[in-house]
Amino acid sequence: MTASPHALMLRYGLLSVLAFIVVCPLAWLALASLRPQAEIFQPISEFGWNTFIPSVLTLDNYRTLWEGDFPLAVKNSTIVALTTVVFGVTVNALAGFAFAAFDFRGKNLLFLLVIASFMMPFEAIVLPLYVMIRAFGWTNSYQALIVPEIANGMVIFLFRQFFASIPRDFYEAARVDGASWLYIFVRIAAPLSWPTVATSSLMLFLAQWDSFFWPIVAASAPDYAVIQVAIARNINFEQNDWGGLFASTNLAILLGTIPFLLMQRFYVRSLISSGIK
Amino acid sequence: MISSRWTPYLFLAPALAGLLVFKLVPIAVAVGGSLTGMSLMGDLRFAGLENFEYLFTDPEFWSSLKITLLFNLIINPLQLAVAFALALLVFQPMPGLWFFRTLLVLPMAVSTGISAVLFGLFLDGNLGPLNGFLEWIGIGAQPFHRSQEQALATLIGIATWKGAGYWMLFLLAGLYSIPASVHEAARIDGASAWQRFRYVTLPMMRKPMAFVLVADTAINFLFFAPVYILTSGGPSGATSVLMFQAYRAAFTFSDIGRSLAISTILLAILVVIVVLEFRLLRAPEEERS
Numbered sequence: 001m002t003a004s005p006h007a008l009m010l011r012y013g014l015l016s017v018l019a020f021i022v023v024c025p026l027a028w029l030a031l032a033s034l035r036p037q038a039e040i041f042q043p044i045s046e047f048g049w050n051t052f053i054p055s056v057l058t059l060d061n062y063r064t065l066w067e068g069d070f071p072l073a074v075k076n077s078t079i080v081a082l083t084t085v086v087f088g089v090t091v092n093a094l095a096g097f098a099f100a101a102f103d104f105r106g107k108n109l110l111f112l113l114v115i116a117s118f119m120m121p122f123e124a125i126v127l128p129l130y131v132m133i134r135a136f137g138w139t140n141s142y143q144a145l146i147v148p149e150i151a152n153g154m155v156i157f158l159f160r161q162f163f164a165s166i167p168r169d170f171y172e173a174a175r176v177d178g179a180s181w182l183y184i185f186v187r188i189a190a191p192l193s194w195p196t197v198a199t200s201s202l203m204l205f206l207a208q209w210d211s212f213f214w215p216i217v218a219a220s221a222p223d224y225a226v227i228q229v230a231i232a233r234n235i236n237f238e239q240n241d242w243g244g245l246f247a248s249t250n251l252a253i254l255l256g257t258i259p260f261l262l263m264q265r266f267y268v269r270s271l272i273s274s275g276i277k
Numbered sequence: 278m279i280s281s282r283w284t285p286y287l288f289l290a291p292a293l294a295g296l297l298v299f300k301l302v303p304i305a306v307a308v309g310g311s312l313t314g315m316s317l318m319g320d321l322r323f324a325g326l327e328n329f330e331y332l333f334t335d336p337e338f339w340s341s342l343k344i345t346l347l348f349n350l351i352i353n354p355l356q357l358a359v360a361f362a363l364a365l366l367v368f369q370p371m372p373g374l375w376f377f378r379t380l381l382v383l384p385m386a387v388s389t390g391i392s393a394v395l396f397g398l399f400l401d402g403n404l405g406p407l408n409g410f411l412e413w414i415g416i417g418a419q420p421f422h423r424s425q426e427q428a429l430a431t432l433i434g435i436a437t438w439k440g441a442g443y444w445m446l447f448l449l450a451g452l453y454s455i456p457a458s459v460h461e462a463a464r465i466d467g468a469s470a471w472q473r474f475r476y477v478t479l480p481m482m483r484k485p486m487a488f489v490l491v492a493d494t495a496i497n498f499l500f501f502a503p504v505y506i507l508t509s510g511g512p513s514g515a516t517s518v519l520m521f522q523a524y525r526a527a528f529t530f531s532d533i534g535r536s537l538a539i540s541t542i543l544l545a546i547l548v549v550i551v552v553l554e555f556r557l558l559r560a561p562e563e564e565r566s
Binding site: 011012016018021022026094107118121125126128147148153156157164185196198199206228232252260 | 281284286291292304363386389406442443492499523537543544
């Protein structure tokens with residue numbers, strides 16, 4: 001697109017406004033996490049610079065986190081999320097490819113089941129799921145947190161949409177040359193799907209990073225506390241530790257954004273390799 | 278070599294096994310549970326369609342269904358449109374683009390529950406900085422989630438704040454998979470920027486848009502944590518979506534059968550709506566199947 005200077009300025013303008021709206025609550029949170037406990041909240045009658053800019057900067061809230069069990073929660077969440085990503089991308093990409101590349105008996109019904117798998121309120125299935133996990137002897141283990149989250153209907157659907165956008169002839173041509181379907185998947189289809197691999201990795205990662213209810217149910221032992229459980233501990237019936245809440249939330253957001261920063265370049269790469277039609 | 282007839286099933290096996298055990302079997306159990314009730318003695322008994330009959334004669338259920346549909350009728354097209362606009366804004370290369378992209382996606386790392394707590398403080402009537410700002414510029418403090426008129430809109434705003442950047446990513450990946458040569462050809466043919474968007478970009482974005490719309494619809498029909506944390510369905514039932522009714526039936530009134538019946542209805546509504554959404558975004562050449 002031949003960008004005129006005006007169009008470019010308009011883009012910067014719009015993006016700045018939108019980014020400001022999005023970041024505002026988070027910036028307030030980040031700055032509040034640097035305040036001493038006593039002055040976290042400012043009455044609205046005293047609105048001014050002080051609403052956002054702390055008069056005293058302190059890392060006390062973070063120091064308390066560092067000395068507590070927050071580092072363990074970060075470690076647990078990282079292990080759980082990364083393992084889910086590795087297995088989840090592989091398994092769901094294979095299934096998405098099957099739905100896109102083949103015609104087979106029962107395909108529509110199976111696809112409907114895949115879609116329906118993410119349409120039931122989790123509150124409704126948590127009890128049978130917990131009974132099953134307990135029967136497996138998995139309560140308070142990494143398996144309980146990881147294994148049920150690997151197969152993911154939404155991710156299968158995402159891969160199916162991508163692989164279906166590649167013409168069938170493309171696969172058939174390789175078939176004629178004598179390639180096996182596994183070879184076609186690994187060497188032809190999967191390498192084309194980098195942007196989808198990146199986005200689905202992010203989906204699986206964030207699903208685990210943000211999960212709270214299932215970890216509380218299935219792995220409530222302190223050794224397996226994940227990041228959202230550690231955050232929620234700051235809010236309880238006796239006293240709310242807002243400083244701890246803000247600091248831990250802020251860290252969870254910043255750490256949870258790292259995977260996005262790592263995958264940004266895949267978007268560029270797909271642009272360069274756009275020779276495939 | 279494996280016979281082609283079995284190949285698709287082998288590709289599907291690991292994922293479908295996982296879905297079957299950890300999703301579909303529990304769903305079947307839950308749907309079965311919607312047909313049960315408690316006897317006066319506290320025993321589980323088969324109740325047939327009783328739970329559904331009670332629901333269908335309960336005005337609270339119908340008003341909750343109406344709110345759920347209204348919420349979704351607004352939020353799903355809104356989020357798709359905002360996410361698409363954002364994706365177009367951050368698609369073409371320009372200096373500093375990564376910075377804007379990163380800022381826009383930051384909220385996706387905030388869990389839904391935490392986003393509700395955060396906005397509960399941010400929009401607070403006495404301590405919230407936003408109301409401080411509104412007072413300062415003379416608009417005056419707003420009640421937001423505490424008023425019947427603004428509660429649903431506030432929840433839609435919070436969900437869109439969190440979701441827009443996330444859905445933007447899927448549409449951005451879609452934009453990148455449109456070959457540059459297609460745009461090139463359209464330009465050489467003299468198509469204007471609007472025509473290129475309308476007749477080249479939009480049709481080629483059908484699949485990513487179908488994904489975003491379907492996935493977003495599922496998530497928004499099951500939207501719950503902010504309702505629970507911020508409004509508890511109120512004020513005066515203004516935000517009492519079906520998910521909240523299901524929660525209340527189970528945890529306040531200990532009527533698991535009724536709760537599971539509401540969940541089953543949600544599942545059924547979602548399947549119907551999603552099939553309609555698929556039809557809506559199907560390419561013309563696929564219409565025969």
